[in-house]
Amino acid sequence: MAIRKIVEIGDEKLRKHCKPVEKFDIRLRLLLKDMAETMYQNDGAGLAAPQVGILRRACVVDVGDQLYELVNPEIISREGEQEGPEGCLSIPGRAGVDKRPMRVVVRAQNAKGEPFEVSGEGFLARAFCHEIDHLDGVMYVDIMEREIIQDDEGEDDGSSVSTPEPADPPAKNTVRDQPDGEASL
Numbered sequence: 616m617a618i619r620k621i622v623e624i625g626d627e628k629l630r631k632h633c634k635p636v637e638k639f640d641i642r643l644r645l646l647l648k649d650m651a652e653t654m655y656q657n658d659g660a661g662l663a664a665p666q667v668g669i670l671r672r673a674c675v676v677d678v679g680d681q682l683y684e685l686v687n688p689e690i691i692s693r694e695g696e697q698e699g700p701e702g703c704l705s706i707p708g709r710a711g712v713d714k715r716p717m718r719v720v721v722r723a724q725n726a727k728g729e730p731f732e733v734s735g736e737g738f739l740a741r742a743f744c745h746e747i748d749h750l751d752g753v754m755y756v757d758i759m760e761r762e763i764i765q766d767d768e769g770e771d772d773g774s775s776v777s778t779p780e781p782a783d784p785p786a787k788n789t790v791r792d793q794p795d796g797e798a799s800l
């Protein structure tokens with residue numbers, strides 16, 4: 616296994632429509648392993664093949680529960696809506712807020728070519744959508760509602776008095792399992 620170099624925005628490979636995977640061979644298995652290792656090394660929650668310069672329809676996702684290897688994935692149903700922060704390993708140092716379905720069902724093949732379906736909700740649904748978009752050359756900056764301006768770090772000289780924010784009452788309908796938006800996809 617090996618860490619692969621992540622292609623960054625501006626590289627035309629990220630804008631290509633990727634071809635289906637047709638050979639379920641050792642090269643595919645190595646690609647998926649390398650992609651997972653590269654994702655974990657960069658503290659990401661997902662990575663698509665074009666992000667490592669391979670224009671094939673394959674991606675990996677792990678939002679903290681398990682690793683999904685998705686070959687030739689497609690979203691076969693979408694439900695609801697969520698708005699939240701999203702980042703991308705190919706767009707380092709930036710994040711934006713966009714709308715995604717709250718729940719999706721993905722049909723894909725595993726590394727052996729066996730078909731399966733997996734459903735995802737919340738951040739997992741967001742991750743599936745983000746990675747599958749990459750396979751069509753689409754990035755979150757194309758669909759985001761607004762950019763998140765990151766606070767500069769190390770600017771606190773101690774002169775500002777930190778006032779604790781009053782605790783908000785627990786909001787109804789809040790998605791509580793959503794991470795803080797720091798995991799890039």
Ligand SMILES: [Zn+2]
Nearest residue numbers: 703704705800
């Ligand atoms: Zn991405």
